[in-house]
Amino acid sequence: MKTTSLLLGSAAALIGVSDARAIDSIAAAEPDPAEYVRICDVYGAGYFYIPGTETCLRIGGYVRYDIGLGDVGSFNGANATDHKDGSANATWQKNARFTLKTWTNQETELGSLKTYSEIRMNFGNRNAYSDGDGLQNYALNRDPSLAFAWIQLGNLRVGKDWSAFDMFIGYPGNVLNQTLVPYGDFDTNVVQYYFDGCNGVSAVVSLEEGEGAVGSIDSYVPHVVGGLKYTQQWGAITGVAAYDSNYESVAGKIRVDVNVTDELSLFGMLGYGSNGKLNDDSTNAIDAHGRGFYKVWGGSWAFWAGATYKFNEKTSFNLQVSGDQLKNYAAAINVAYTFVPDFTVIAEVDYDRCGDFCVGMVGTSNVNWTNADKRNSLGGILRFQRSF
Numbered sequence: 001m002k003t004t005s006l007l008l009g010s011a012a013a014l015i016g017v018s019d020a021r022a023i024d025s026i027a028a029a030e031p032d033p034a035e036y037v038r039i040c041d042v043y044g045a046g047y048f049y050i051p052g053t054e055t056c057l058r059i060g061g062y063v064r065y066d067i068g069l070g071d072v073g074s075f076n077g078a079n080a081t082d083h084k085d086g087s088a089n090a091t092w093q094k095n096a097r098f099t100l101k102t103w104t105n106q107e108t109e110l111g112s113l114k115t116y117s118e119i120r121m122n123f124g125n126r127n128a129y130s131d132g133d134g135l136q137n138y139a140l141n142r143d144p145s146l147a148f149a150w151i152q153l154g155n156l157r158v159g160k161d162w163s164a165f166d167m168f169i170g171y172p173g174n175v176l177n178q179t180l181v182p183y184g185d186f187d188t189n190v191v192q193y194y195f196d197g198c199n200g201v202s203a204v205v206s207l208e209e210g211e212g213a214v215g216s217i218d219s220y221v222p223h224v225v226g227g228l229k230y231t232q233q234w235g236a237i238t239g240v241a242a243y244d245s246n247y248e249s250v251a252g253k254i255r256v257d258v259n260v261t262d263e264l265s266l267f268g269m270l271g272y273g274s275n276g277k278l279n280d281d282s283t284n285a286i287d288a289h290g291r292g293f294y295k296v297w298g299g300s301w302a303f304w305a306g307a308t309y310k311f312n313e314k315t316s317f318n319l320q321v322s323g324d325q326l327k328n329y330a331a332a333i334n335v336a337y338t339f340v341p342d343f344t345v346i347a348e349v350d351y352d353r354c355g356d357f358c359v360g361m362v363g364t365s366n367v368n369w370t371n372a373d374k375r376n377s378l379g380g381i382l383r384f385q386r387s388f
Contacts, residue, residue, distance in 0.1 A: 037049065040056035040057075042056065042105075044058075046059075046060065047103070055105070057104050058102070058103040058104075059101070059102055060102075060387070061099045061388060062385055063096075063097070063098055064096070064384065064385045064386075065094070065097075065384045066095045066124075066383050067092060067093075067381070067382045067383075068092065068094070068379065068380070069093070069379060070350070070377065071377045071378075071379055072177070072330075072377040093137065095122055097122045098121045099118060099119070099120045100118070100119050101116070101118045102115070102116070108153070111153060112153075113151075113152075117148055117149045118149075119146060120145045120147055121145075122142040146160060148162070150190070155193055155194040155196070156192070157190065157192040158191050159189065159190065160189055160190075161188065161190045162186040162188070163208055164227055165225045165251075166183065168206075168229070169229075169240045169269070170257075172306065172320060173267065173318060173320035174306075174318040174336070175319070175333070175350075176350075176383060177332050177348065177350045180331075180332060180350060180352045181297055181298075181322035181328050181329070182296040183253070183296075183304060184253075184296060185214070185294065185296055188209055190207065190208050190209075191206070192204060200230055200232050200236075201228075201229070202231070203226070203228045204226065205224075208222055208224070208225060210223055210246075214292060215246075217245055218246060222245060223243060223245050223293060224245070225240060226240070226241055227241075234258065235259050236255075236257045237254075237257075238254070238255045240252060242294040246293070249275075251273030251274075253272075256268050263310045264307065264308070266305075268303070268304075268305040269304045270303050271297060271303070273292075274295075274300065297328075298324040298325060298328050299325020301324065302323065302324035304321075305321055306321065315337050315338075319331075319332070320332045326355045327355030331350070332349070333349050334346050334347060334349070343384075343385070344385050344387075345382070345383065345384055346381070346383040347380070347382050350379050350380060353376050353377075354376075354377070
C-alpha cells in the first residue's frame, strides 16, 4: 500500500512539473524581432529608412522670430490707430514662424525618386483697416501656406515649386529683404526637366502656371522658362529667360558669381524685359496688374549686386544694392552671427528710394500701400532662427 501511494505521488509530481514547464514555455515565448530605424547616410546627414521600405526620409525645418521697425521692405512699416485718442502711431511689427520640411529619396531603375515639401505657419501683426477702428496692426494666426510640394524622378520634376526664373539663377544675396527691388515672382506649379552635363554645365526647362491675377495662365499655353549655368571653382555664370504667355512678353536675367577668396564672395545680376504688352508705363502706383509674372521690376531693366564676407565660422557681413529704370533704388546691410550650431541671429538695416510714380515694390506681395507716397524709407529687422 505504501509502495502504491509512493508511486502515485511520484507520478503526480512528475505531471505537475511537466505542466509547469509547459506553462513556462508558453509564457517565455519570444516576441517577433522589432525592426529598428536604420540610418541612411547615402544622401547626407539626417536621413533614415522608413521601416519596411527602401525609402530614406529626412524631417527638418526651423522656428523663426522677426522684430521689424521702420517702413521699408517686407515689414512695410507697422501703424495702428490709438484706442484712446484716435491718433495713428508707428509700432513694432513682429512675426513668429514655424516651418516643417520633409525630404525623401529612393533609388529606382529610372533614377533617384525624390520628394520635397515645406509648410509654413505664421503668427504676427500686419497693417489692415478695420471698420470703425481705423488702421490696425493686430497679431493673428495666419493661414498655413504650402511653399513647396514636388516629386522628382531622375531629372524630371513636377509639383509646387518656386519659378525656375528665380530658383535656377539664385537668390540676390544673403540679405533678409531681397525684394526691395523685386527680381521675380515665385509660387507656381511646374513641369521641369534638369540637365547636368560635364565640366560644370547645367540647364533647366520649366513649364509654369504662375499664381494670382497677374501670373496665372488664362489658356492652355503655359509660361516657359529656360536656364543655362556654367559653374567652376572661381564662381559661376548663369542666364535665364522666360516667356509670359499672358502678355506674350519675354524677360531675362544674367548673373555672375565670383569667389574672390575663401572669405569674400561677390555677385552681380542684370534683368531686362520688354514692356511690350505689359503696359508698364501706367501712372497708377497701386495697379500691380500689367507687369506680368516675370518682369516685376520697374521699367525695362534692373540690377542687383552684393557681397558676403565671412569674418570667421560664426560671423558674416552681407550687402545688397539694387535699382531699376524707374529710379527705384535700395540697399540692405546685415550682420549674421551663429551663437551655437543651427541658431543664428541677424541684424539688418534697409533703405529704399521710391522712384517714378512711386511704384518701387508694385508687383510683389511686399507692396507698402500705407507708405506709397514716401520717396525715402528706412527700416530694420532683427531675426532669431533655430533650424533643425
